[in-house]
Amino acid sequence: MINNGDSSQNKPFSMYEIISRKRDGGIISREEIEFFINGYVNGIIPDYQASALLMAVFFKGLNPGELTALTEVMLQSGDRISLDGVSGKKIDKHSTGGVGDKVSFVVSPLVAACGVKVPMLSGRGLGHTGGTLDKLESIPGFQVFLQSDKFKQVLEDVGMVICGQTDNLVPADKKLYALRDATATVNSIPLITSSIMSKKLALGTQGIVLDVKTGKGAFMKNLDDSIKLCETLVLTGESSGRRTVGLITNMDQPLGQAVGNSLEIIESIEALKGNGPADLMEVTFAIGAYMLIAAGVASKYRDARVMLENALESGAALEVFKKFIKAQGGDPEVCSNYQNFPGAGHRIPFLAKSGGYIHEIDALEVGLAAIDLGAGRRKKEDPINYGTGFGFQKKIGDPVEVGETIAIIHTDNREVADRVSVKLEKAVKISREKIEAPELILYIVDKDGVKDWSGSDLNPR
Numbered sequence: 001m002i003n004n005g006d007s008s009q010n011k012p013f014s015m016y017e018i019i020s021r022k023r024d025g026g027i028i029s030r031e032e033i034e035f036f037i038n039g040y041v042n043g044i045i046p047d048y049q050a051s052a053l054l055m056a057v058f059f060k061g062l063n064p065g066e067l068t069a070l071t072e073v074m075l076q077s078g079d080r081i082s083l084d085g086v087s088g089k090k091i092d093k094h095s096t097g098g099v100g101d102k103v104s105f106v107v108s109p110l111v112a113a114c115g116v117k118v119p120m121l122s123g124r125g126l127g128h129t130g131g132t133l134d135k136l137e138s139i140p141g142f143q144v145f146l147q148s149d150k151f152k153q154v155l156e157d158v159g160m161v162i163c164g165q166t167d168n169l170v171p172a173d174k175k176l177y178a179l180r181d182a183t184a185t186v187n188s189i190p191l192i193t194s195s196i197m198s199k200k201l202a203l204g205t206q207g208i209v210l211d212v213k214t215g216k217g218a219f220m221k222n223l224d225d226s227i228k229l230c231e232t233l234v235l236t237g238e239s240s241g242r243r244t245v246g247l248i249t250n251m252d253q254p255l256g257q258a259v260g261n262s263l264e265i266i267e268s269i270e271a272l273k274g275n276g277p278a279d280l281m282e283v284t285f286a287i288g289a290y291m292l293i294a295a296g297v298a299s300k301y302r303d304a305r306v307m308l309e310n311a312l313e314s315g316a317a318l319e320v321f322k323k324f325i326k327a328q329g330g331d332p333e334v335c336s337n338y339q340n341f342p343g344a345g346h347r348i349p350f351l352a353k354s355g356g357y358i359h360e361i362d363a364l365e366v367g368l369a370a371i372d373l374g375a376g377r378r379k380k381e382d383p384i385n386y387g388t389g390f391g392f393q394k395k396i397g398d399p400v401e402v403g404e405t406i407a408i409i410h411t412d413n414r415e416v417a418d419r420v421s422v423k424l425e426k427a428v429k430i431s432r433e434k435i436e437a438p439e440l441i442l443y444i445v446d447k448d449g450v451k452d453w454s455g456s457d458l459n460p461r
């Protein structure tokens with residue numbers, strides 16, 4: 001037998017054969033996928049063969065059967081969190097990530113106040129996008145890592161819990177993601193889907209509502225790719241027996257006004273007090289309504305929305321959020337006293353150099369500028385400066401006069417703020433021509449297909 005460098009010789013399958021078949025557009029079986037994933041996690045299959053297979057998948061894709069098999073096999077590579085002992089329906093929410101995206105902090109207590117449990121496993125900032133765990137850690141004392149018993153207890157007692165992933169939850173994804181990152185194979189719809197859904201399915205919920213962001217500040221910049229990703233995520237969730245719905249939402253400009261860790265938590269608390277910015281509330285109510293529908297506590301969009309509005313107006317959702325902070329070791333007093341959050345030394349206004357209308361606030365550039373302020377990390381080990389970031393006072397479509405404040409820069413360092421202002425000059429475009437605010441929710445995707453949000457009776461307005 002010729003030794004072609006195949007580490008899997010004398011094993012039931014040959015990696016060489018699996019790679020070459022996928023390279024030529026063929027199909028790989030569940031058993032072969034198991035052989036690959038288990039072999040890679042156990043260190044038997046080397047990086048060079050795993051990389052070659054990832055690249056073949058990048059170019060040739062996976063059919064729905066292969067994708068379901070890959071997701072399920074990845075899921076089986078580690079621990080799962082069974083929620084069997086926790087009462088009631090449990091629904092998860094996932095965002096593909098954006099700038100100023102604080103929907104989880106508002107929607108989870110709203111949905112929990114309506115009697116549906118919301119368990120979430122979240123991550124840290126990735127590139128220009130902020131991380132849920134980093135934002136929560138701006139609350140003094142807040143613990144983002146919980147043992148699984150504590151996770152379930154907080155969920156049972158409070159109705160919501162947000163926690164970081166343990167090392168043994170889908171270890172196949174940890175190893176594969178690092179390899180994808182180094183081999184330019186991150187941006188593949190089947191690989192993103194298996195990565196996201198294996199982690200979602202590790203948590204025993206009945207349904208998942210996805211917020212797939214599209215636009216400049218999103219992972220997927222192009223609308224067609226975002227729709228395809230959303231359809232693939234929904235199909236994979238449904239094939240694994242979870243009610244799965246996805247909304248495609250605009251991420252050309254930051255969501256809400258605040259960008260930065262403690263600033264975003266403060267904006268979320270204000271939202272729970274009824275003072276949330278319109279765009280944040282629009283996405284929050286839409287996601288929340290589909291979480292209630294997925295749980296079966298409402299059957300129509302309008303009914304679900306009324307339930308959420310009542311939970312907001314009665315103050316019940318704010319009470320859930322305070323209980324959640326306390327249960328995870330934080331100081332709930334922050335909800336009435338924002339001085340208890342880490343703040344920044346200086347607040348410097350960023351002013352309009354010309355008058356007209358705001359045409360663009362490039363979310364990617366804003367996210368990168370937030371990293372310069374210390375609100376995000378360049379390297380994994382970098383510390384976060386929790387109090388820094390931006391407070392935007394204008395959104396796309398707003399009129400603006402010369403010298404008017406567009407945003408407040410929260411910084412500890414005036415020199416950095418000067419550099420950041422130059423970046424904001426590029427991110428924010430003003431034009432004489434009037435422009436409408438962009439549509440925020442574009443499509444809804446469920447097991448029956450893709451529907452236009454604005455043209456359908458699903459539109460809340």
Ligand code: URA
Nearest residue numbers: 186191192193195196
């Ligand atoms: N988020 C994930 O968890 N996985 C990906 O592949 C991309 C984004």
